Amino acid sequence: MVFADMMKKLKFYIASLMVIAFFAGCGDEPVFTEMATNRLKVVIKGTLESEGTTNLNSSANPNVLPMEDDSVVNHPGSDGNMVPPTEFMLDIAELRLGGKKFANYRQVFKFDLGGTGIDVPFFNGDGVVLKNDDPPEGRYDTVQVYIRKMVFDKAQIYRSSGSGFVWDKEGEVLFHEKSVNGFDFNQLMVNSYWDSLRLEAADILRIFPLEVPIIGGLDYSRYDPETVLEIRFVIKNFVKKYEYPFYSEGLFKVSHYYALSDWLRDVRAGEDDIGRNIHAVARAYVPGKTGEVHVNGVTNQYIIMIPESEVITDYFITDTGMNLRDANEYDLPLPPKYPGNHIEAVLDYYLKYEKYKYDWKEKFEGIDDWDILSPVAHYEAYSAAWDTYEASVENFKIAPFVKYGSSPIDGSNPIVFRNVPPGVYKVYRANKPGYGELFHGSPASPFTEIDVNVIVNIGGEAIVN
């Protein structure tokens, strides 16, 4: 009785406090509940496709083109030690939305690249959930992923024997505080030939953060019980073998390692950087506030779908990355690196330097009117040529909805895009790109329009034929 009485009094006290609170203009946000709940679900995937496993071609032989990049010149060709990578390792430090920190948990993953059969969630369309604290309410158009390390395993180091190269040891790298076989290509994610010309060159490590556009935007509201932010990186079947030359105590060595394909920004012989070749896209949806799109009448093609506000020209480049770079006549050879104080290496260096001077002169004399233009005019033409090149590749994006397959025209087995936020969409189809490539034209668009006025309603099924 006494306790009940006390409770009654307590309730009265709280009630009166509430009344005072009302008059005092007390808050209406449940702060302590807010801190304990997580409404944003961040999912990462390693495929070009927005659902299911990838249909990009796989390659089994890393010792021949196209899996071996044409920049491998010191020790190219067949080598029994070099097998395709089996693991992809990813170390994420932080996530931000539009510059606002919302997850500062270090998250480390090892994904089995496997064969073409059963995939791990990162590669089979299910995705892997990243821990986060929710962002403040609002609209966001970009998500920044701070990637500490990206490693493919099966890296090998070879040393020069004078007449050729012999296997030295397995490449090793620290990953998650342990030494593992592999090569961290994150550190090479810059473009020295382009980025170092820029004023902002000091802060252009393109991977920390990696700026990922959220196509269609993310509208985050605390009133939606769950919002999903899906970030996709093109990793599966988008791998090439590269070569990293270095001197170790006077010995010339090369590390052969795997990294993402240089299809967009071609890597040339003598270039160590392989930067800005990671393709990522994000999209957001609120479960329960989405519709579906069914596509019929396609035969073994890629289907992409983008919101009405997007332009299709951002989703392909007009030629292969290699040809685009070939078109730049001011793409001059790079000088060799000074190897340190071992006499054989230094002698090597001077030989390479002579070769560099010769190559440079030859290339320079190939420029139109090279002997007429003044140095200033050359300088201006140089920056203009690189600006043109950059403009041809910098806007490339991958579509928020991508799927591959066949579907009969009668609608009996459609290709389905699920979890599509309401709105108007454009649907295109394209042929499957070659190994290590994405969509490029020559220069016409690789995409054929299917329907550019697909209206998606909540709970609805839009049929596209």
Add this chain to the structure above:
Amino acid sequence: MKRKGIIFFVTLLIFFITADLFASASRKRYFNRPQLGIWFGPLTPMFETGETLEPALGAGAFFRYNTPIDELKIGFETSYQDYNSRGVDSLRLIPAYMDLVYLLPIDLPVRMQIKGGGGFCHVYMEPDDIRQWDPMLSTGLEISFPAGQMANIALRIDYLFIYEGHIDGSKNNGHVINAGISLYLNLNL
């Protein structure tokens, strides 16, 4: 009417029981002046609040004034409490509340006081940028050592309950324990 009678009787009883203590201990007189103090110590989020927030250090200030009853003082308390979480969230609390402080009638060289009260707590959550006032209750215990006529040094422990149950969608309330060492002055007002 009957209840009022009981309250009157109990009050009278307490008065007579404790009247003897006043007469004997002159030391306590200093203690019975208005007091102004500060405290400093660890802040520990409890229960569900402790699952998201990390312990921190905080500090506060208080002022106490006499009531007609010698053992009972009325006080005002405020403090600054800044908590981080394991993630990106952080929470700043500035409680501001009134309480009644009762000096337990135990004749020891140390003074033991219990207290209870209520008021409002300013809550600021980052990075969501929510700032608002929430109602709160508090209760606590204090053991003080007189350090001369002017000052007292005390150990204190308080439990603060920040109420959000009246807000739509609320599942959790705030629970924190403040422990601290405090220094306060007996003022000659």
